Amino acid sequence: MKRVIFNQKGGVGKSTIAVNLASIAAHQGKKTLLIDMDPQCNSSRYLLGEAAKQIAPTLANYFEQTLNFVIYPKPASSYVHATRFENLSVIPSHPEIGELQSKLESRHKIYKLRDALKELAKDYDEIILDTPPAYNFFTQSALIAADCCLIPFDCDDFSRQALYTLMNNVGEIKADHNPALTIEGIVVNQFQPRASLPQRMVNELIAEGLPVLDSKLSSSIRIRESHEQCLPMIHLDARHKLSQEFLALYQELQPV
Ligand SMILES: Nc1ncnc2c1ncn2[C@@H]1O[C@H](COP(=O)(O)OP(=O)(O)O)[C@@H](O)[C@H]1O
Ligand SMILES: [Mg+2]
Numbered sequence: 499m500k501r502v503i504f505n506q507k508g509g510v511g512k513s514t515i516a517v518n519l520a521s522i523a524a525h526q527g528k529k530t531l532l533i534d535m536d537p538q539c540n541s542s543r544y545l546l547g548e549a550a551k552q553i554a555p556t557l558a559n560y561f562e563q564t565l566n567f568v569i570y571p572k573p574a575s576s577y578v579h580a581t582r583f584e585n586l587s588v589i590p591s592h593p594e595i596g597e598l599q600s601k602l603e604s605r606h607k608i609y610k611l612r613d614a615l616k617e618l619a620k621d622y623d624e625i626i627l628d629t630p631p632a633y634n635f636f637t638q639s640a641l642i643a644a645d646c647c648l649i650p651f652d653c654d655d656f657s658r659q660a661l662y663t664l665m666n667n668v669g670e671i672k673a674d675h676n677p678a679l680t681i682e683g684i685v686v687n688q689f690q691p692r693a694s695l696p697q698r699m700v701n702e703l704i705a706e707g708l709p710v711l712d713s714k715l716s717s718s719i720r721i722r723e724s725h726e727q728c729l730p731m732i733h734l735d736a737r738h739k740l741s742q743e744f745l746a747l748y749q750e751l752q753p754v
Contacts, residue, residue, distance in 0.1 A: 508631030521730035524586035542590035
């Protein structure tokens with residue numbers, strides 16, 4: 499299963515959800531790989547701590563290699579690093595990945611990630627792709643390479659505008675490049691069940707036919723601690739409400 503976490507809006511919880519779902523999968527015994535495609539490297543840091551700054555090779559090196567013809571390219575698995583969590587590995591990002599973008603685009607390397615994932619899928623039960631907050635070469639590559647797409651959403655009105663653009667973008671990738679791509683659903687993050695506006699917005703989205711998932715994620719300051727300590731919620735505090743909500747989300751996403 500190759501899942502991309504995507505929303506072109508920043509700050510909606512992509513990296514938080516990517517790392518926490520990956521951690522739950524690994525904790526449940528699935529061989530799991532997280533691929534960080536964002537030059538901000540947030541999920542690499544969340545999983546690897548300070549070590550993320552110096553680690554090599556990274557996803558940037560993988561893409562670099564595709565620009566230089568080599569007879570025997572290194573396998574995609576050589577960019578994978580173990581984390582301190584059992585069953586959980588990562589291909590970290592690097593700030594330089596952003597600088598490679600225009601070259602990769604002009605040289606039509608949009609299918610290279612799909613090739614890498616095809617190879618890696620033999621070794622992993624679950625691959626989770628964390629994406630940058632943009633609809634660009636990297637997110638398009640990820641949507642082309644993935645089996646399914648999970649969309650984090652926060653209940654503000656700007657984010658709602660972006661949601662329609664996003665659904666169109668994903669639909670276009672599906673139609674043109676990846677007919678098997680499915681949208682798993684929209685997961686509402688930082689949901690406030692007691693406030694009326696978020697609930698109304700969710701009801702409206704559902705009425706419009708958008709695939710809003712039952713699982714919702716609460717807002718909690720424990721997430722900040724989880725980021726600071728580089729400890730996904732399941733390891734920081736498994737009984738916490740938000741940990742249980744991540745678990746419920748993970749279960750809701752399992753094929754029946
Ligand atoms: N459920 C949550 N409760 C509280 N804070 C959250 C929650 N989810 C995300 N955040 C905070 O929101 C910010 C953006 O989250 P992040 O996962 O980095 O979003 P993105 O990857 O979409 O930019 C981070 O500072 C994170 O700590
Ligand atoms: Mg992020």
